[in-house]
Amino acid sequence: MSKVLEVCESDNTLMATRRLIKNAVERLELPPVVYDYLSVPMRFVEVAIPVEMDNGATEVFTGYRCQHNNVLGPYKGGIRYHHEVTTDSIKALSMWMTLKCALVGVPFGGAKGAVVCDPLKMSVKEKERLSRAYIRALASVLGPETDIPAPDVFTDAQVMAWMADEYSKIKQVPSFGVVTGKPLAVGGCVGRKEATGRGCFYVAREAARAINLPFNQARIAIQGSGNVGGSAARLFAEEGCTVVAISDISGGVYNPNGLDVSALLEHVQKTGFIKGFAGGETITNQDLFNLDCDILLPAAIENQITCDNAGNIKAKIVVEGANGPTTPDGDRILKEKGVLVVPDILANSGGVTVSYFEWVQNNYGFRWDLATVNKRLEDKMVEAFRLVYCFTEDNCDGLDMRTGAYMFAIQRLAEAMEYRGWL
Numbered sequence: 001m002s003k004v005l006e007v008c009e010s011d012n013t014l015m016a017t018r019r020l021i022k023n024a025v026e027r028l029e030l031p032p033v034v035y036d037y038l039s040v041p042m043r044f045v046e047v048a049i050p051v052e053m054d055n056g057a058t059e060v061f062t063g064y065r066c067q068h069n070n071v072l073g074p075y076k077g078g079i080r081y082h083h084e085v086t087t088d089s090i091k092a093l094s095m096w097m098t099l100k101c102a103l104v105g106v107p108f109g110g111a112k113g114a115v116v117c118d119p120l121k122m123s124v125k126e127k128e129r130l131s132r133a134y135i136r137a138l139a140s141v142l143g144p145e146t147d148i149p150a151p152d153v154f155t156d157a158q159v160m161a162w163m164a165d166e167y168s169k170i171k172q173v174p175s176f177g178v179v180t181g182k183p184l185a186v187g188g189c190v191g192r193k194e195a196t197g198r199g200c201f202y203v204a205r206e207a208a209r210a211i212n213l214p215f216n217q218a219r220i221a222i223q224g225s226g227n228v229g230g231s232a233a234r235l236f237a238e239e240g241c242t243v244v245a246i247s248d249i250s251g252g253v254y255n256p257n258g259l260d261v262s263a264l265l266e267h268v269q270k271t272g273f274i275k276g277f278a279g280g281e282t283i284t285n286q287d288l289f290n291l292d293c294d295i296l297l298p299a300a301i302e303n304q305i306t307c308d309n310a311g312n313i314k315a316k317i318v319v320e321g322a323n324g325p326t327t328p329d330g331d332r333i334l335k336e337k338g339v340l341v342v343p344d345i346l347a348n349s350g351g352v353t354v355s356y357f358e359w360v361q362n363n364y365g366f367r368w369d370l371a372t373v374n375k376r377l378e379d380k381m382v383e384a385f386r387l388v389y390c391f392t393e394d395n396c397d398g399l400d401m402r403t404g405a406y407m408f409a410i411q412r413l414a415e416a417m418e419y420r421g422w423l
Contacts, residue, residue: 013302014088016328017095024406025414031423034414038098041091043067047137049115051130054123061117063134067147068094068110071416072101074145075111076352078152078181079134079159081119081127089302090114096323100349102409104384106356111147113138119154131159132166139170144177144362150355151181157193161186177362180355189358191373192351197231197299198374199350200321202381203342204232204295205239207317210389211340213294216240221291221315223247224299225268228321228348232297237261241295247288248274248300254291255280289313298325299348305330313339320344335400343402345409346388353380 018039025035049061064087067075077097090112098110115134119127141147151160160179164186167178176187184190191198208215218241222229225248233243242258250273253259260279267277289296289309296313298304299321305313310326310333318334319342320326326334326341334341354377361367368376392404417423 012088012092013324014092014095017092019328020402020406021095021410024403024410027403028407028411028414030410030414033423034410034417037071037417037422038069038095038410038413041066041068041094042070043141044087044091045138045141046087047134049130049133049137051126051133053126061115061130063113063115063137064090065113065138065141065147066090066094066111067141068112069098069413070109071413071420071422072098072109073107074109074143075147076101076108076150076355077111077113078150079113079115079155079163080152081115081117081130081154081159083116083118085114085116093323096345097352098413099345099406099409100352102412103346103388103405104349104353104380105412106353106380108148108352108356111149112152113149114152127159128162131155131162135163135166136170139167142167142178144175144359148177148355148359149179150351157181157183157188177359180358182358187358187362189354189361189373190368190370191377192354192358193227194231195354195377196321196348196351197228197233198235198377199353199381200228200232200297200299200319200347201235201239202350202378203347203385204236204297204317204319206382206385206389207319207340207342208295211316213316218242218294219244219292220295220297221245221288221293222297222299222321223252223285223288223304223325224297224321225265225274226299229297229299230265230268232299232321233261234265244293245280245283245288245291246274247283247285249285250275252283252285252288253277253280254283254287256292295319297321300325303327305334307333310334311337313337315339317342320347323348331400331402341401342385343405346384346401346405349384350377350381353377 045065047063049063094112101108160182168175182188220243245254290312295317296315302324305326307329310330
């Protein structure tokens with residue numbers, strides 16, 4: 001067994017991301033200042049957010065907005081509500097957004113925001129007051145041409161509607177384009193909710209073609225049953241693939257003959273979790289990574305594929321629907337095994353792509369239909385996959401697609417920096 005399997009890295013996601021950026025800059029033989037620009041955010045804002053709770057007491061929450069780089073256009077990135085948020089994780093997420101936008105060719109830079117809280121313990125009214133207070137605290141650094149937030153973990157279209165309304169009140173003019181991922185009634189875009197999962201489906205299909213795997217015969221295992229995993233599962237099933245397993249925070253279910261995806265998602269819609277679905281054998285989240293499958297889609301949370309389980313993965317393709325689902329050690333093991341990993345900055349960029357479509361429609365005061373949105377998303381994702389895959393084959397000496405994706409994105413960013421006179 002390789003020594004790689006013996007010891008897991010202990011450093012965090014931010015450090016790992018900086019190493020990947022540095023490696024890409026050096027391989028491209030770019031000036032070191034490119035790394036200097038990309039290794040730290042242009043602005044990091046921390047704010048105190050006082051909120052009146054339903055019991056009359058005032059609680060002060062900590063909020064963040066990290067604006068990483070705007071060489072390609074306005075900052076863009078989600079806002080998450082989570083009790084385990086760290087400054088390092090927010091910085092890393094903002095870096096990934098910069099790279100995603102460069103990869104798929106949308107004119108945005110990267111950003112990320114968060115509030116340290118437990119939204120599952122808050123009432124609807126408390127979340128509304130928190131969302132409006134967040135915008136009041138950060139309105140001076142946000143705007144449709146400056147920084148455009150979107151939904152993320154434990155935020156949704158309703159949260160975006162509150163934020164857009166509060167920003168419009170501050171500016172005293174309707175400014176719904178300040179956020180994306182809104183409800184349709186206030187300038188949202190059809191297909192936005194499913195966009196990340198749909199993008200994962202498109203790149204999984206292209207990856208299968210790249211290695212001559214018959215896609216409609218592929219066996220699929222998915223971690224996550226929400227907007228990303230659930231949407232992708234439905235599309236895989238419609239294409240004729242066999243979805244053998246799906247899991248979420250409550251556990252998972254496995255059926256070697258294929259799950260009834262529609263019935264499973266209906267069960268999740270009614271109960272909130274996969275637990276209790278009777279269409280297969282009960283498994284744990286870790287069991288999912290040991291299953292016999294062709295394509296594995298980790299679409300839940302960070303750090304799921306590690307040195308502890310990467311050696312057991314049997315999939316030929318891993319499509320990273322979540323942000324950072326694979327640790328550096330896990331990544332090396334998958335590479336040693338010859339697994340094609342479609343990295344997160346490419347695989348899950350469907351969300352920011354359709355967010356861009358929403359922003360364009362807000363600017364023009366015009367709405368596209370669902371067929372148009374999905375076709376334009378497919379074109380973007382297919383083009384991005386093929387460009388990165390070919391770039392990796394031609395320029396990376398047989399290295400992995402993650403290295404190729406970082407190099408391809410950073411090459412585009414460096415070109416923009418040069419034209420703008422930053423270098």
